[in-house]
Amino acid sequence: MKTRLGAAVGAVVALALLLSGCGAASSDAKVTLTMWAWDPNIDKVVALWNAAHPTIQVKVSNPAGGDQLVSKMITAHQAKNGPDIGKVEYQSLPALVAGGVVRDITDDTKTTVKDFDDATLKATRFDGKVYGIPQDSAPLMLFYRTDVFQKYGLAVPTTWDQYAQEARTLHQKAPSVQMTNFDAQDPGWFTGLVQQAGANWWRLSGTTWHVDINDALSNKVAAYWQGLVQDGLVAKNPSFSPQWNKQMNDGSLATWVSGAWAPAQLGGIAPSTKGKWTVAPLPSWTAGDTSTGIWGGSAMTVTTDSQHPAQAAQFISWLNTDPTAVTAQIKQINIYPAATSGRSLDVLKSPPAFFPNQANYYDLVKQAAPGAHAFTMWGPNVTVTFSSYTDAFGKALQFGTPFSAALDTVQSATVSDLKKKGFTVA
Template sequence: MSHFRSSALATATAASLCLVLAACSGSTGTGGDTAASPSTKGKATLEFWSWTEGVEAQVKVWNKEHPETQVKFVNAAGDTVYQKLRAAVNAGTAPCLSKMDGMNLANFAADGLLTDITKVAAPYKGKYTPAAWNAVSPGGTTFGIPMGSSPLFTAYRADLFQKYGIEAPKTWDDVIAAGKKAQKENKNVKIFNMAGEDPSTLVDLSWQAGAQWYKADGDRWVVDFTSPEALKAGDVVQQLVDDNLASSASYADPGVFKTWDLGKTIMMTTSTWQLPIYDTNFPKSKGKWQLADAPLFDTAQPRTSSSFDTTGVLKGCKYPDRAAEFAAWLSSSKESLTTLTDPASKSGLFPAVKDVSPYVDKIIPTEMFNGKSDSAEVITTAASRVGDQWQYGPNYAAMYSEMQKQWGKVMKGELKVKDMLASLQKWTVDDLNGKGINAVAGS
């Protein structure tokens, strides 16, 4: 994510936010257009880019029921969609709405490419979890509406856990202990997988431990990769590496599923969108899996992590109030969610709303699991435990790319996790300050 750009604004609130997001420049808006007016009149057509299966059909439902606000759906699937969106905003031809992950929404807000919809979005805030709303409100200003979430929980080979005399881990310390015990029974088995190209394990564990890598604080960003919580997460990763407890199957390898299907790796943290994938790709181990809550750092304060899909409102949108209304209907109305969360829609969507209970049962591939735990309860619990302290900072995407470069060395034992975290903290602070954004190290 590149830097937040914004201009000097008239109100004190906007001016204060401007200081948080960037050294103010001459562009319009706070990380984008100024706060949207509460309502627009007359008929309107909104262009909407998305690449989620099933969404186009829901757009047609919306259009039948809302003749005053018509939505034009554009299938924007492709690896270059974000580049195309940037070009469209700069050319003045951007859609009103687009699907975005949380990281890219913050990125676009940073570059002044979104519309501040804080006022018009306020009526919908209560429908979603606090963590989901954080994902559309980098720095405290709202630029979109949550679409879907991916809360993490555990899937494990119950048959092999029983064989090796271990139980589903309740904490990350339990994961380490279970991995060691399993290897005493079978030296070739691994408890977990950490791909050399994918540092998401460290992100998830840091989130779960209560770390805040980025925090908006008054007129500055506090960057803290070396807090006690972050180092606690890093220590778990380090133990997995040092004790050779984790496999290193690459997610770019088409055969990656074999490490779990053949029992070479016996546990994973997973999420709702992945369940249909396992049902298809675990033919030998079908029916031998069981779900459990994600391992915890603090049993008194259970917390897990999630990624989020959002619907961003682009700079130049003439009807931000209508855009927010449609986006909220798409991702929170029972009418829309009942269809989109059905596996038949192939959307892979799991809601970001507060009450997910109506949408859980049908996403569970029952033949995949042994029926000895309440899978629906595990998933519902995970959705309620996503830590709401996590924020995507102004250069998160660029930081993540830097972390990927160093992560491979960590997996090879050439770099300690704590040293990587210290390096990333300095890199992130220097990068932000170099872009005119006030940032300080937190630890």
């Protein structure tokens, strides 16, 4: 991707590398690396590394998750006391690259990157330089309650038209049960849906940004879901709220459109539903189309504050490509590996613990992963875009105003902020 993004941070990264000695510490000198990550049980995976690498020890802490961790990384970088390694969701990486928070690790990962396909690696590569090692892939899938579908005679939908029809059938038979919810609080869910439809919110031509958040494809997705909301077929409350957790647990929500990581969350969300969920491909806009979107997914990065970048790059390469490490992550964290080789590990022959009745769980995810569409790139001000989404769609749900107007608001807020930050916008 030809972009000024990488060039803009080149001087910052080069200076940081010079100051840190570019990892020139003696290979037999003991170093301790700090890693910020929010995965539960990641410490158990890191313990495997520490046991085998006495001269390179990794200390894990969990100061925050998602966007909050990104904010802490930026603050720590400004104080010049950031961690060596940081877990970063893909959409947040461009802003950290532009801000000089994470470093170019191309030279230390030339062998590592061969274990990833281009579609996966593009989320961490800018101007041909690598700024992170992908950890997991999160294709959108359809999770449905087998018991609810059987009780009300619902068919597993393969298209969005059929999904809406099954939602109407469910509403007629059981008015207190809804097909799913529309989440105005988590933009990652909605961006995954518009990615499936083929939308591309950000592009860069030379040094000029193109922002297309309110394009025709995004409006098609928004109009579809507004129709379901207006007809009372889907709930309005946000995911991961106490009310939503209760609905997921008691069967008053029949499906969940989520990333492949859902089994890791369902045990805490709906503990009494183990064995009652089944995964299926995401419904398509056109019959037979295997496209899907992504929701989430992260990379491990090395910061420009690290005094041991070579060792840090060595560790994150091991974490995300070594068969033992990836197997441990699947067992402990329930990730679906980003590494191509990781998708054929023996551990994936058994379903996640929360899906004991679906032996082909990972087979279906593996089939869906190649069709996962992502934006060509994420913009450098995703936090502003996401904040505007939450506000605009929250108000649209509350007051019944058009979702198309909410998209216009998000578009305007994103463009205004880019210009304010000094970017050129078409």
